[in-house]
Amino acid sequence: MIRVIDPFAQARPTWLGLDDTGHRRKVFKVVDQDLNTSEFLVGGLTIFEPGEASSLHDHPDSEEINYIVRGSGEVVDEDGHHTAFEAHTFMFIPKGVKHQHVNTGREPLWLVFVYGPHSELPST
CATH class of the missing domain: 2.60.120.10 (Jelly Rolls)
Structure with a gap:
């Protein structure tokens, strides 16, 4: 079945990097084995505020x-x-x-x- 997914309403949001200065970001995972039963893929949206980065x-x-x-x-x-x-x-x-991934810009980075x-x- 084809699914249209709203990452802000249907995803599993997770904060990453809260304890590591400069690495804070919010991840909206929308597809994995449990979410929408993907057999092969993991996917979603990560939002980084200016100056923030992943590890x-x-x-x-x-x-x-x-x-x-x-x-x-x-x-x-x-x-x-x-x-x-x-x-x-x-x-x-x-x-x-x-x-x-590093947000070097002046607005949120949506990846x-x-x-x-x-x-x-x-x-x-």
Whole structure:
């Protein structure tokens, strides 16, 4: 069955990074094994306020695609390379590659994530 999902009404919202200064963000997961019974994918929306970032993390067995709905920022790899991105761009992150999303702009960053196969969200 096809589902249309409102991330603000039907998702499982989670705050990440509350105990780690600069890494606070809200994640609205909309698809995984439990939510909408996805067999292969995890997906949702992450919102970063200006100056906030994810932790440096990876998904060891999952490839990831991100789409930037709103805002701008940079993605940082484990070697410290910074690559800028803007609204309406995609990024592809191969499995096992450590990465960090950073909101370098002046407005909230809305990032849609999809990765598969199933993997856990970072804990921070």
